Amino acid sequence: MSEAWIIDCVRTPRGRGKKDAGALYNIHPQELFAQTLNALVDRNSLDPRDVEDVVVGTVSEIEDQGGCIARMSVLAAGWPAEATGVSLNRFCGSGLQAVNFAAMGVLSGQQELVIGGGVESMSRVPLGSDKSGLDGHNRHLRELHPLVPQGVSADLIATLEGFSREDCDRFALESQKRCDHAIKSGYFKKSVVPVKDLDGKVVLDREEYPRPETTLEGLGKLEPSFLGMGAYRMKDGPLTFDQKAKSRYPQIESVDHVHTAGNSSGIVDGAGVVLLASPEYAKSRGWKPRARIIATATYGDEPIIMLTAPVPATRRVLKKAGMSVGDIDLFEINEAFSAVPLKVMKDLEIPHEKVNVNGGAIAMGHPLGATGAMLVGTVLDELERRDKRTALVTMCIGGGMGISTILERI
Numbered sequence: 240m241s242e243a244w245i246i247d248c249v250r251t252p253r254g255r256g257k258k259d260a261g262a263l264y265n266i267h268p269q270e271l272f273a274q275t276l277n278a279l280v281d282r283n284s285l286d287p288r289d290v291e292d293v294v295v296g297t298v299s300e301i302e303d304q305g306g307c308i309a310r311m312s313v314l315a316a317g318w319p320a321e322a323t324g325v326s327l328n329r330f331c332g333s334g335l336q337a338v339n340f341a342a343m344g345v346l347s348g349q350q351e352l353v354i355g356g357g358v359e360s361m362s363r364v365p366l367g368s369d370k371s372g373l374d375g376h377n378r379h380l381r382e383l384h385p386l387v388p389q390g391v392s393a394d395l396i397a398t399l400e401g402f403s404r405e406d407c408d409r410f411a412l413e414s415q416k417r418c419d420h421a422i423k424s425g426y427f428k429k430s431v432v433p434v435k436d437l438d439g440k441v442v443l444d445r446e447e448y449p450r451p452e453t454t455l456e457g458l459g460k461l462e463p464s465f466l467g468m469g470a471y472r473m474k475d476g477p478l479t480f481d482q483k484a485k486s487r488y489p490q491i492e493s494v495d496h497v498h499t500a501g502n503s504s505g506i507v508d509g510a511g512v513v514l515l516a517s518p519e520y521a522k523s524r525g526w527k528p529r530a531r532i533i534a535t536a537t538y539g540d541e542p543i544i545m546l547t548a549p550v551p552a553t554r555r556v557l558k559k560a561g562m563s564v565g566d567i568d569l570f571e572i573n574e575a576f577s578a579v580p581l582k583v584m585k586d587l588e589i590p591h592e593k594v595n596v597n598g599g600a601i602a603m604g605h606p607l608g609a610t611g612a613m614l615v616g617t618v619l620d621e622l623e624r625r626d627k628r629t630a631l632v633t634m635c636i637g638g639g640m641g642i643s644t645i646l647e648r649i
Contacts, residue, residue, distance in 0.1 A: 241517050243342035244528035245646065248616030249278045250511035251434050253604045254447045256361030262443040263508040266434060268297075268304050268360035273316035275356065275512040278432040283514065283526065287316075291350040293324040294341045296333025296357035297608040299364045300326060308358065328608070330637035331575060332537075333357050335611025338513045339644055342532040351520040356512030357609035366506070366607070378475070384542045385476075385483040389637060390465035390503070392545035393576035394496045395484045399544075400582055404497040407577035408458040411502035411601045413591075414574060418598025419451035426597055426624065430616040448505045448604040463496035464503060487543045502577040507604030511612035530619055533629075533645040534560040540639045546579050548641025549633040550586045556631070556643040564589055567645070568627035571614040573634040574599035583633065596621060610634070615646065622648050 251271060254263030263271065272295065279285050295309035309324025329336040334357025341355030373386040387395075397407060421427060422445070433444035469481035478486065481494045521528055536556035540548035549572060557563060570593050572580040584594060597617065600610060611634055618630040633643040 241346055241348050243345040243515050243532040244518055244521050244649065245530040245532070245619065246514040246516050246521060246526050246528060247279055247283055248430050248513050248619055249275045249282070249432055250430050250613045250616055251275060251509050252431055252443050252446050253507040253509040253606055254443050256506035256508050256604070258362050261362045261508055262447055263360065263434060264362040266436065266442065268358050268363065269308060269312045269315040271360060271434065271508065272308065272312040272356070272358040272510045274434060275432065275510045276312065276316045276318070276354070279354065279512060279514050285514070287318040287322050289352050290322055291353055292344065293322065293354045294337040295324060295326050296329065296337040296611065297326055297359060298328055298330055298333055299359070299366065299368045300328055301369045302364050303360060304364045312358070329640070329642070331573065331605070331607055332611055332634045332636040332640065332642040333608040334511060334613065335615070335632060335634055335642050335644055338612050338615055339535040341513070341515050342535065345515050345517050346532070351517045353515050354512050355515060356510065356612040358510035359606040359608040360508045361506045361606060362508050385478070385486065387480040387483050387543060388465065388468055389545060389575070390498055391469050391480045391484060391494065392543065393498050393503070393578045394465055394469070394494050395488065395544055396546060396582055397497045397578040398491050398495040399488060400578065400585065402497065402578050402581050406581065407497050407502040408455055410577040410581060411458060412453060412455050414595065414598045414601040415450060415453040417596060418449050418602035421597035422446060422449065426620065429620045446603050448507050449602045453501065458499070458501040461499035461501045464499050466496040469494055469496060484543060498576050498578070502601060504575050504600035505604035507606045509606035509609045509613065511609045511616060513612050513615050528649045529623070530646045530648050533647050535644045537640060537642045540641065542639030545637065545639045546575065546635040547582060548639055549579065549583050549635050549643065550641070552641030552643040553583065553587060553631065553633050556645055560645050562645065567629050567631045568593070569596060569618050569621055569630045570594045571618045571630065571632040573605065573610060573614065574601040575605060575635050577601065579635050611642070615644070619646065
């Protein structure tokens with residue numbers, strides 16, 4: 240079996256995911272992803288004809304993001320017709336899954352040069368645009384698993400684990416502080432490329448979402464985001480979402496709604512890519528590898544609580560790699576909601592000083608299909624800056640899934 244070498248990682252800054260208000264709203268998502276592709280070309284003297292596939296994660300595959308956005312983005316980038324692309328949706332884990340699939344192609348020996356990444360324009364294609372609901376409107380599935388919205392699931396985790404509102408707010412505040420320090424120190428400059436319009440004018444060259452002025456007092460004044468949602472009753476069912484959660488977890492008296500707009504991930508636009516090559520191809524081009532993919536894993540957990548699977552997914556990937564938590568220098572645990580990284584750190588006994596050291600999605604936002612690829616680049620940059628060796632990226636995923644990837648610097 241070959242190795243899968245990471246040659247380069249590129250991402251856009253994240254723009255606020257609001258119609259007419261975010262800097263990236265007027266950039267078509269195909270163009271957004273195309274710019275990251277061409278950044279790889281420029282930075283690495285890459286010949287697009289050699290790229291055997293472009294694997295792209297996108298969650299809302301409809302409207303501007305429909306029609307196999309991978310292939311359309313390749314064409315929008317002006318790449319030759321020989322270049323192909325494939326799109327996938329593993330909810331919030333889509334970008335990381337795209338990188339993992341690209342790595343698998345190289346590891347298997349079937350491909351020599353593949354790009355994995357993701358894109359999401361949440362300002363143009365808001366979450367829920369595909370109108371699939373929580374379960375594809377399948378009543379039989381609803382009887383088996385009375386799914387609830389992710390925000391209610393996050394509050395359920397906090398309730399079961401005893402994470403208070405202040406616990407979640409303090410984690411969020413730390414994310415903002417770490418992100419602000421990283422931005423002021425220039426830690427993201429290596430991988431971030433400016434986004435331009437079709438006339439070549441730069442429309443965004445920095446993170447647009449962070450709120451460095453955040454305080455614990457300010458966070459404490461925010462209203463719970465999912466209190467009303469928890470009390471909502473679907474037309475064809477007798478239970479509210481909170482009651483559905485309690486029916487599966489009767490040990491709780493009620494769901495404690497602790498998550499707010501301040502301690503949950505932000506809605507943003509963005510794209511990210513990872514260039515992977517076989518050692519043979521890389522050597523033929525004189526490329527110096529930055530890291531190798533050591534192991535990947537996915538894992539399913541109870542779908543109503545939904546967001547706990549990063550724990551077993553991480554245990555699985557560590558077992559595959561023959562490693563322990565102590566062998567990992569840096570962790571990226573996607574900050575979908577504060578309770579998610581808090582639970583992963585608690586269950587796996589991971590010290591906070593190793594986790595999301597430059598902040599996370601609470602501070603910078605979570606461009607669904609792109610985040611996983613972005614996290615790979617972010618943690619690799621930080622490994623190099625700190626002269627450390629190993630990193631693990633893990634994410635919670637809708638429907639009760641988790642995904643984890645271990646990479647090692649070369």
